[in-house]
Amino acid sequence: MSKEVTARSARLPLARRSLSDSVHDAILAMLMDRQLQPGETLSIDGMARLLGVSPTPVREALARLEAPGLVRRTALKGYRVAPLLNSDEMQDLIEARLVLEPVLAHKACARKTPEFARELERSMKDQHKAGRGPSFESFQDFLRADEAFHATIARQSGNDFLRAAYEALGGQVQRFRLFAGQGVIDAEQAVAEHQAIHDALIADDPEQAKKAMTVHLENVLARAIAELAEIEK
Incomplete structure (x- = not known):
């Protein structure tokens, strides 16, 4: 040590x-x-x-x-x-999230409540004000806000089996491991994508919420693969 x-x-x-x-x-x-x-x-x-x-x-x-x-x-x-995920493992992880999270967003939208809307809004505000790096101490609040956003949607889906499967993945923390020493380099893109998901959920549009979540995760995968390529050089 x-x-x-x-x-x-x-x-x-x-x-x-x-x-x-x-x-x-x-x-x-x-x-x-x-x-x-x-x-x-x-x-x-x-x-x-x-x-x-x-x-x-x-x-x-x-x-x-x-x-x-x-x-x-x-x-x-x-x-x-544990080692950092390699490109193939990261792709597998995000593909698993793509199976689960668009469905969770669709279901959550159909079960929207005022408290759910308030929780989403709090997580969006937390993302906007959270630090972005370069040390974990300075970006941990962003990670927690990111996790809270996705977890809130998973809980609101009402499907405990899908929620448990999502929680077992540890998707956000594995993604954030790539930011050591440089900070959350895609923070602005991630927040904008979360905002699109938030807006669809608040507008009671399940199909758009599902689509916005899919777009977000596909973009996360593309960014993660590019970052891993730099790390693996």
């Missing part, structure tokens, strides 16, 4: 939330900023010493980070940092 990780992690405010959540957020920041490199072994005891906590919240945090594919656990060997 590098001196940079030690120095930066020592400044992380672990008391802001519950200890478990704070440890999760601290390790997430290290992963997203690539202070912990893909393939690196993650020692539970070592991470606990670094953060000044017991091994239990670290173990809980790593289990949570395994779900979206940020770390991988091997029996008898422990955890390692």
Whole structure:
């Protein structure tokens, strides 16, 4: 573990939330900023010493980070940092989202409520005002607003099976891993595409909501593939 990780992690405010959540957020920041490199072994005891906590919240945090594919656990060997998705894997991920999210948007539109509209509006405002980088500390609010926008639509669909399938993908966080050191370079495009989805939902137009979500995800895929091509050079 590098001196940079030690120095930066020592400044992380672990008391802001519950200890478990704070440890999760601290390790997430290290992963997203690539202070912990893909393939690196993650020692539970070592991470606990670094953060000044017991091994239990670290173990809980790593289990949570395994779900979206940020770390991988091997029996008898422990955890390692997961590699970045390659171009084929990113395409597979976005294709899975394309199967689910346009349908979720269509269903959510048909079930629109005033509270749903207010939640969408809040997430749009949060995206507009959130920082965009280059460190995770400065773009984490944008990630959370992006996640909230898509999650709100998934919940409003009323189909718990589709929602659970969407949540299992961890799509946004894998996409945002590409922004380490440079920030959210497609923020303006993403916000404009989200606005188009929002407007269709508010206008009670399920077909247009479905179409706008499809366009957004196809554009996300194209941008992600271009960014990966630069990383893989």
